[in-house]
Amino acid sequence: MVEYFSLFVRSIFIDNMIFAYFLGMCSYLAVSKNVKTAVGLGAAVIFVLTVTVPVNYLLDNYLLKSGALSWLGPEYATIDLSFLSFIMFIAVVASMVQLVEMIVEKFAPALYGSLGIFLPLIAVNCAILGGSLFMQQKDFPNVGMAATYGLGSGIGWFLAILAIAAIREKITYSNVPAPLRGLGITFIITGLMAIGFMSFMGIKI
Template sequence: MEHIELFFKSIFIDNMVFATFLGMCSYLAVSKKVSTAVGLGAAVIFVLAITVPLNWLLDQYLLQPGALTWLGEEFADYDLSFLSFIMFIATIATMVQLVEIVVEKFSPALYNSLGIFLPLIAVNCAILGGSLFMQSREIATLGLAFNYGVSSGIGWFLAILAIAAIREKIRYSNVPPALRGLGITFIITGLMAIGFMSFGGMLTGGDEEEAPVEETTVKVEEPKKDSEQEKVVANNIKVNE
């Protein structure tokens, strides 16, 4: 259940583009055609699926305070968290270089259409954001880290694919001159963000269980019998006399 919840939340509710607006440069620049959007989106999924688990391993066994205890007790006090950005970016740059080589080898047309934006995945804030969010959310296992990387990539892929399909259609629409180009694109992106954010709460897990109400009992003294009351009154009269 935890894997399924993380998967759908990362795609719809915590979408990289619509929830945190990361990776907007590539999102706006490469979304003019569906074919190039599909290629770049697939590359982002691949890079996130590889870099997030790798950076999770680096964070767990190298960067966190006390992560080096597997080397010996004398390394228990070491804290290399200040190297997080450098290590994460190095891992991302390596994977992006691998993707660039593979795309150039097997799809030269896609490589030429993506142009400079393919190597710019290395500095795409959505890619680095995936690793940093993984770290800040304290994802517990390698499987969840891989799940988060794949689902975040799919969310970014759906975002750029949707806007590319819409931009191809609005070329033939009567858009006001002042809004043509990036203007109408930003408006559509905002409306799509509202639509995706409407999924918030779909995986809340149901209503919270109500806390049990403690029963309080109040002891009520039973009224004294008439005979006992009469005796008390008689004794009071004798005392007064």
């Protein structure tokens, strides 16, 4: 249980997709102008990461890795389909994003309209694919750890976009120097927030 909790906290604060790896910056910058749309996109990212990381873990360990097909019989133990990892991971991500898009369009048409093109673009959000590739690199011992990592990574991305959206709403009423208005001050704030999140690196659970 401690291992799961440690991984969960680490994936939110220390290995944060935005502040540690700067993955998913395009959506982070484009959809963070107000809190409502940031919450909608962040929730979608949490769902997609929580589902795709464990699904891709199962695909990787029982289909793609060298020797993963040994459960079919000893004659399949030498088959290596790892060269298909990228295309299989992307196919799973695209399927989940399509599901999210249909759900949001059905139950929250106003949010669907405000998110616009950025909702289907979750499929090419590098934070989503990055979650599956990091999962592959970390070589988790079971699917539960992979799901925990996916959930934590999604929540970390959600917190990042929610925080910057709240700050950008307030900064509208601030006297920002003309050369820094818009993306300039947003990048500076993101850098400062990343430094703040680095303070969690010293925590041991």
